[in-house]
Amino acid sequence: DAKTTQPNSMESNEEEPVHLPCNHSTISGTDYIHWYRQLPSQGPEYVIHGLTSNVNNRMASLAIAEDRKSSTLILHRATLRDAAVYYCILRVNAGGTSYGKLTFGQGTILTVHP
């Protein structure tokens, strides 16, 4: 499976922007970049995904490097509720039922200070 690399932890202050980086140098041309987050004692929650172009939704923005070997999840104004583990995952275009099979790395623990 294509692998991603993220910093173990990051910290932010409330209402400040947060940029969470992810390296995926072995990404193939048809792999989608997905981001999920997990709050304590909960299942993961979808945040955003993209292929080549930058993406925005109500939760966050995703900036994808031109060579697609890295991406950055941007939380525009962090809140205390954004404190979670953030996972950057490549959804591999391998065909069939493997699309839903996600390989989780260690993720980035985001701490938000009031």
Added chain:
Amino acid sequence: GAVVSQHPSRVICKSGTSVKIECRSLDFQATTMFWYRQFPKQSLMLMATSNEGSKATYEQGVEKDKFLINHASLTLSTLTVTSAHPEDSSFYICSASWDTPNTEAFFGQGTRLTVV
């Protein structure tokens, strides 16, 4: 968006007994569901792929006779931990998605299993 619901959210059982965890996709038909296990302070590890109407596919190192998976309908997959032992205590999470990488995966809220 679609919702995946797990039940129960937490369960305590005695060593040697079996526990069943249900995973339901509430508003879409999931031909495939996935079961993950997460130990404290670790990431999610895929255990098996649950296929509607056929046998589940287990990841390497996961005992199929211990973790029984049944996917009898397009909206329900169950995971039964048989003859549970304390080392099976973990957070079990199911997920479902459409079969295309350009869509999000949906996760249940997880089941905290404690074997005493």
